[in-house]
Amino acid sequence: MKRHLLEADDLDRADATLVLDTAAQIESALSGREVKKLPTLRGRTVVNLFYEDSTRTRISFELAAKRLSADVINFSAKGSSVSKGESLKDTALTLEAMGSDAIVIRHGASGAPHQLASWVRGSVVNAGDGTHEHPTQALLDAYTIRRRLGRLEGVRVAVVGDVLHSRVARSNVRLLHTLGAEVTLVAPPTLLPVGVGSWPAEVSYDLDAVLPKADVVMMLRVQAERMNASFFPSAREYSRRYGLDARRMAVLGDEAIVMHPGPMNRGMEIAAEVADSVRSTIVEQVGNGVSVRMAVLYLLLGGAPS
Amino acid sequence: MTYLIKGARVLGGDPADLLVRDGRIAAVGASLSATGAEVVDATGLVALPGLVDLHTHLREPGREDAETVETGSRAAALGGFTAVHAMANTDPVADTAGVVEQVWRLGQEAGLVDVVPVGAVTVGLRGERLAELGAMADSAATVRVFSDDGHCVADPALMRRALEYVKALDGVVAQHAEEPRLTVGAQMHEGDRSAKLGLTGWPAAAEEAIIARDVLLAQHVGARLHVCHVSTAGSVEILRWAKTRGVDVTAEVTPHHLLLTDACAEGYDPVFKVNPPLRTDADVQAVRAGLADGTIDCVATDHAPHAVEDKECEWAQARPGMLGLEQALAVVQDTMVETGLLDWAGVADRMSVRPAAIGRLTGHGRPIAPGEPANLVLLDPTARSVVDPAALASRSRNSPYAGRELPGRVVHTFLRGVPTVTDGKATR
Numbered sequence: 017m018k019r020h021l022l023e024a025d026d027l028d029r030a031d032a033t034l035v036l037d038t039a040a041q042i043e044s045a046l047s048g049r050e051v052k053k054l055p056t057l058r059g060r061t062v063v064n065l066f067y068e069d070s071t072r073t074r075i076s077f078e079l080a081a082k083r084l085s086a087d088v089i090n091f092s093a094k095g096s097s098v099s100k101g102e103s104l105k106d107t108a109l110t111l112e113a114m115g116s117d118a119i120v121i122r123h124g125a126s127g128a129p130h131q132l133a134s135w136v137r138g139s140v141v142n143a144g145d146g147t148h149e150h151p152t153q154a155l156l157d158a159y160t161i162r163r164r165l166g167r168l169e170g171v172r173v174a175v176v177g178d179v180l181h182s183r184v185a186r187s188n189v190r191l192l193h194t195l196g197a198e199v200t201l202v203a204p205p206t207l208l209p210v211g212v213g214s215w216p217a218e219v220s221y222d223l224d225a226v227l228p229k230a231d232v233v234m235m236l237r238v239q240a241e242r243m244n245a246s247f248f249p250s251a252r253e254y255s256r257r258y259g260l261d262a263r264r265m266a267v268l269g270d271e272a273i274v275m276h277p278g279p280m281n282r283g284m285e286i287a288a289e290v291a292d293s294v295r296s297t298i299v300e301q302v303g304n305g306v307s308v309r310m311a312v313l314y315l316l317l318g319g320a321p322s
Numbered sequence: 323m324t325y326l327i328k329g330a331r332v333l334g335g336d337p338a339d340l341l342v343r344d345g346r347i348a349a350v351g352a353s354l355s356a357t358g359a360e361v362v363d364a365t366g367l368v369a370l371p372g373l374v375d376l377h378t379h380l381r382e383p384g385r386e387d388a389e390t391v392e393t394g395s396r397a398a399a400l401g402g403f404t405a406v407h408a409m410a411n412t413d414p415v416a417d418t419a420g421v422v423e424q425v426w427r428l429g430q431e432a433g434l435v436d437v438v439p440v441g442a443v444t445v446g447l448r449g450e451r452l453a454e455l456g457a458m459a460d461s462a463a464t465v466r467v468f469s470d471d472g473h474c475v476a477d478p479a480l481m482r483r484a485l486e487y488v489k490a491l492d493g494v495v496a497q498h499a500e501e502p503r504l505t506v507g508a509q510m511h512e513g514d515r516s517a518k519l520g521l522t523g524w525p526a527a528a529e530e531a532i533i534a535r536d537v538l539l540a541q542h543v544g545a546r547l548h549v550c551h552v553s554t555a556g557s558v559e560i561l562r563w564a565k566t567r568g569v570d571v572t573a574e575v576t577p578h579h580l581l582l583t584d585a586c587a588e589g590y591d592p593v594f595k596v597n598p599p600l601r602t603d604a605d606v607q608a609v610r611a612g613l614a615d616g617t618i619d620c621v622a623t624d625h626a627p628h629a630v631e632d633k634e635c636e637w638a639q640a641r642p643g644m645l646g647l648e649q650a651l652a653v654v655q656d657t658m659v660e661t662g663l664l665d666w667a668g669v670a671d672r673m674s675v676r677p678a679a680i681g682r683l684t685g686h687g688r689p690i691a692p693g694e695p696a697n698l699v700l701l702d703p704t705a706r707s708v709v710d711p712a713a714l715a716s717r718s719r720n721s722p723y724a725g726r727e728l729p730g731r732v733v734h735t736f737l738r739g740v741p742t743v744t745d746g747k748a749t750r
Contacts (some may be wrong), residue, residue, distance in 0.1 A: 105634055125636035126509075126520040127590030136590075146638070148520030186520060210525070211517030 020133045020140040024190035032194055033279040036159050038311035039304070044273045045081070054310075057086035060317055063116040065107070066143070067093040067123040072278060072302065073143050073153075077120045079144055080309035086317075089116070094305030104128060105135050112136045118317055121145070138149060139316040144196050147181045153277055156186035156308040161232055164273050169196035175217075176202040176227045177285050178211050178247075185236055189217045202226050204258065206247040207238075226229055227267050234275040235260055238285045251284055261287040265295065275295050276296050323356075323739070325347075326356050330364035330700055334381050334666030335506050338367065342696040343623070345739035349692055362729040364700050367733055370670045372404025372697030373651065374677040376467065376574055376685050377550060377622035377644065380406075380437070382428060383421070384413025389627035391428035391437055396715040396750075397625070397647040401740040402699035402732040405678070405686045406435050411472045412440040417442035417453035419461035426662045428464035433750065438681060443495060445514050447473045452484060459491040466682040469496035472597070474532055476502050482534060483544035488739040493683060494572075496506045496548040496628070497536055497559070500598065504528035509638060511584040511599040512673065519587060521637065526554040527600070533557050537571050539563035548680055549573040551624050553598040555608030562617045564568045572680050574622035576607045577653035578722055592633050592640030593720050613672060614663040620677040623650045627718030645721045648714055653729035655703060660729060664698075666703075685738070696739035705731035710723055715748060 027035065046052050062081040066074050074090065081088045088236065091111065102110075104123075117187030118139040119127050133140040139318060144150040162168050164261045173192055179185045179201050192199050193216040199209065200218040212219055220226050227233065238258075240251050248254045251256070255261075267272075274286075276293045282288045291298060332350065339354035340347060355477055357693040365691035381389035391408070398406045410416035415427060419693065429437020441458035445451055445566050447470045468488055475481045475497060484495050505528045512523020523541040533549055537560065539744050540547035547708050552558065552573045578596060586594040594600060614616040626643025633640050654673065658664040664672065678687025688694040709723040733742035742749055 091427045121637070125638040127389075127637045131636065146520055183520060186518070209517035210512050210523060211514040214514040214517065258327060297347055 019316065020143045021151050021312055021316065022129050022133060022140065024151045024154050024187040024194065025195065026151070027079050027191065027192050032158070032191060033153070034195065035155055035308065035315060036162060038315060039159055039307040040311050042314070043307045053083050056314055057081065057084040057087045057317055060117045060161045061087045061089065061115055062118045062120060063111050065090065065111065065119050065121045066091070068144070069120050070144065071077055073122060075308050076302070076305045077143060079306050080313055083191065083306070084310055084313055086313070097160060102207065104132065110130050110133045112138060112266050141312060141316065144183055145161045146183065148183050149187040150183040151187045152190070152211055152305070152309055152312055154191040156301055157188055157234065157277070158191055158273060160275065160297050160306050161273070163304070164297060164302040165231060165271065168192070169198040171230040171231045172229055173197050173199050174230040175233060175234045175236065176223060176260070178207045178238045178242065179203045179212065179236065180207045182236050183267050188234065191216050193217070196209065200226050200230070201260065204248055207242070227264055228269070230268065232275060233260060233268065233272065235286045236280060237277065237279065240281070240284065255284055259285050259287065260290050262289045265290050265293065268295065275301060277301070323335045323358055324359040324361055325628055325736070325739070326354060326359040326371070327364045327700070328737070330367050330369035332369045333670055334368050337365070339699070340690070342736065342739045345696055347690060347694050348622050348697050349694055350690065350746045361427060361667040366704065367700040368666050369690060370402070370676040370699050370701070371690060371734065372699055372737065373402045373673045374681065375403050375406040375623050375647065376620060376677045376681055377471070377624045377626070378406040378408055378647065379411070379624070379626045380408045381617055381627055382412065383424065385629070388629045389716070390698060391425060392432040393715060393717040394625070394627070394647070395432040395434035395437060396748045399735050399737070400715050400732060401437050401647040401649070401750055402651050402701060402735055404697040404735065404737045405438055407438045407440050407467055407681055408564045409471045410440045410469060411447055415442050415446050416440065417445055417447070419454070422465055423461050431691050431750055434659065434748065435737060436683070436686070438683065439465055439469045440469050440471070440496070443470045443475050444480065449475055449477055450474060450476065450481065450742055452487065452671060455488060455493065456491060456680065459493060466491070466493050467496050467548070468493055469498065469678070471496065471498045472608070474498050474500040474502060477712055478535060478539065481717060482539050485540055485547060486543045489545050494546045494548045494680060495715045496550050497532065498550050499532035499536070500530045501528040501531050504531070509595070512589045513584065513602060515584045515587060519590070521587065526556055526601070528563055529554055529598055530556040530560055533560050537569045541567065541569045543568050545570070547571045551576050551598055551622065552609060552612070552618055552716045553577065553601050553605060558608045558612035560638070565617060573617070573677070574614055574620050575618045576624045577621060577650045578644055579609055580606065580621070580657040581653050590637050590659060592635065592637050592642060592724055593724070595637060595642050595643035596644050597638050600733070610657060610661070610663055613658065619680065620672050621650060621654055622677065627716050628720050629718060633720045638721040643720070645714065645716055645718060648716065649709060649721065651701060651722050651726060651732060652730045653723070655730040671714040696736050698736040699732060700734040702731045702733050703729065705729070709730065
């Protein structure tokens with residue numbers, strides 16, 4: 017494993033499989049235990065450096081670090097020196113001087129974790145950067161698929177929605193490809209990046225044509241304000257053409273599952289009866305997120321302090 | 323002071339001696355001698371007319387922490403330049419006779435290159451109404467090049483009026499071609515790499531659409547148009563078409579667009595953030611070919627110094643622009659001469675003769691011949707060195723060539739017969 021996890025391509029197939037296997041071991045080690053804690057990272061310090069609001073990702077990383085017995089510091093842009101105009105580099109050096117072993121960073125600017133990694137000696141974990149990547153989300157998605165379907169090789173995954181602005185899509189395309197799955201991106205052409213043809217994925221504008229063959233349907237969040245920039249004419253039209261409702265769910269194969277990274281726009285990209293159906297893994301994804309992030313922190317920081 | 327330059331290869335030709343006296347070239351020939359002259363051994367050095375930059379950001383007034391007229395002038399002299407056009411996006415903006423005269427005077431005081439102010443086209447670069455172009459033209463700075471560089475004069479009616487109006491001043495509008503609605507939030511060239519990096523794309527079409535519009539406007543009103551920092555293959559094609567149709571259009575390309583591509587963005591180091599952005603390999607090949615065949619008239623640096631804090635930050639927050647004055651000639655040697663696309667006479671044409679003509683500078687870009695002003699650069703084309711930003715004369719350090727080995731070394735620069743660079747060191 018590399019020292020940092022900045023993007024899905026930092027993991028080759030062996031590394032990615034190791035993360036998923038480790039997450040599975042951690043999960044079974046903790047299952048049925050009254051005290052859900054491992055002593056692995058005792059004495060190590062993990063900083064959650066969050067420049068964007070993200071309750072679920074921050075809590076997931078916090079829980080992961082605490083269950084490994086690490087000391088956790090939450091540093092959010094609001095109410096810190098950041099709001100007084102301190103640069104990312106100064107903040108990074110300050111945190112390192114305080115003895116952080118790993119920095120988990122969420123930032124609105126694509127590439128901020130890469131820059132951070134060039135300034136600090138400890139490990140950097142990308143918890144979502146701009147419209148670039150969100151590698152631990154892809155890992156937890158892969159973990160969820162493997163648990164539900166028993167495999168990743170050859171699994172057909174449809175990723176549906178705002179691919180252009182989605183860091184979840186970028187990470188999933190790369191990681192799922194690494195792990196042998198076949199990804200099809202489904203979106204209106206306005207929500208696909210110019211250059212998507214160079215990605216290891218198929219592209220379709222027609223959700224109804226893709227669904228019958230899909231083993232996994234991964235719905236992406238679509239922000240209604242995209243409509244104001246003419247990415248699509250109206251929320252209603254978007255929902256009609258690219259939303260997953262009960263009628264569309266009915267054409268899915270028996271084993272097919274429906275995923276969503278959250279937070280959902282119920283009634284926009286996903287209907288309530290789909291989100292709450294037995295095919296839905298949405299709540300499971302959240303739980304798996306903690307195990308996968310424990311595995312990542314364990315593998316990056318495990319062993320004796322360097 | 324009299325200088326006898328011995329054995330210089332004028333425009334890369336056979337060795338000859340140059341006698342420089344009273345600011346002018348007094349004689350060119352074999353085995354010249356002159357009593358009392360200081361002898362400059364130029365064996366193996368190539369002599370070119372002093373370089374002229376149509377596009378320099380000197381940052382003064384307003385951002386003297388990034389560059390001053392003096393530090394920028396020194397960088398220019400070390401790069402072999404004898405004249406630079408100082409862009410108007412200062413603070414305050416160079417949109418009045420007062421500001422352009424201030425910049426001009428600072429250049430005179432520094433005395434290292436002729437600093438030729440560019441006047442803003444519109445008040446405050448806001449693209450709403452024309453600045454007092456006539457007052458700037460008639461000022462001591464004798465402005466002939468007008469540009470809102472950094473901003474496109476996007477309003478087509480306003481652009482038309484600007485093109486028309488400067489005809490009376492023998493002026494030219496230098497357009498920063500960027501359709502603003504197509505580049506909202508743009509961070510890098512839009513293509514495969516922007517898709518992967520998750521950075522908002524700056525489509526080639528946003529540059530090409532404005533160039534296409536402006537060459538049509540220039541033809542319609544019979545005006546002169548200059549296109550700043552051409553970066554795409556499509557732009558070269560449009561310019562080639564326009565020139566075939568007889569449009570009075572000229573264009574420049576930067577050293578960085580001749581050498582670097584959008585692959586540089588992959589590490590998210592904002593030193594490579596620039597506007598227009600670094601493009602693809604195919605674009606680089608096209609702008610080189612355009613410069614070689616004269617479709618692109620000249621090289622202009624777009625030297626854009628930035629303070630450390632404006633570059634050592636998130637890519638999206640970083641200011642666009644990179645240093646260029648001190649490495650421009652080296653990059654041109656690397657990309658154009660050593661590839662066989664231009665000889666040294668061609669370099670003189672693209673880096674001195676044509677930019678001087680576009681800027682209406684009568685004392686620059688002249689032949690190296692008796693009676694002409696002694697604006698000269700002598701370079702050693704056999705030298706090679708690795709660029710060290712800490713060693714640059716610019717006040718800023720945002721060189722995209724850091725750590726890169728480049729050919730050539732400017733050994734001497736003369737401004738009207740006075741050495742501004744001797745043995746690679748600035749004289750003041």
